[in-house]
Amino acid sequence: TDVVVMGPGSLYSPKLLELGGNSVNGLYTSAVFxxxxxxxxxxxxxxxxxxxxxxxxxxxxxxxxxxxxxxxxxxxxxxxxxxxxxxxxxxxxxxxxxxxxxxxxxxxxxxxxxxxxxxxxxxxxxxxx
Structure with a gap:
């Protein structure tokens, strides 16, 4: 089964995309800007x-x-x-x-x-x- 992952706004970072690669596709978060x-x-x-x-x-x-x-x-x-x-x-x-x-x-x-x-x-x- 697919697992929905939601995280805090601190996950909104280009570094997350760089380090996580395809494994972070589908991750939900928020950003003030x-x-x-x-x-x-x-x-x-x-x-x-x-x-x-x-x-x-x-x-x-x-x-x-x-x-x-x-x-x-x-x-x-x-x-x-x-x-x-x-x-x-x-x-x-x-x-x-x-x-x-x-x-x-x-x-x-x-x-x-x-x-x-x-x-x-x-x-x-x-x-x-």
Missing amino acids: FPNDPRPEVQKFVKGFEAKYKATPNMFAGVAYDAINLMSETIRKVGTDRKAIRDELTRTKDFPGVTGRITFTERRDVIKDYRHLVVKDGHFTLYDK
Whole structure:
């Protein structure tokens, strides 16, 4: 019988594909950022990043990009007062980022979208649940 293998987002790595070869085909995982995501905002970011840095952006680049954009927008709205920034961030609902929609709770916990991935033919690809 076939066994479905699902793993944490830490498995999303080119090194896994390199070391695992064909044995990792069919593995399911998730990622907060996936540079092959076809959404226009992601592809615009990826193209700009690649043009400037001659490399594909990784998860850290996507998260940093969203963090800077969210903070920039928040500071534009409320200024530089720390408490005002903190309070405004708790009102953030569905901020459109390259990592997906970003929402903060009143307790300042972040709720984020994740990309659902499967390894197919030696490559990570998006899959629908």
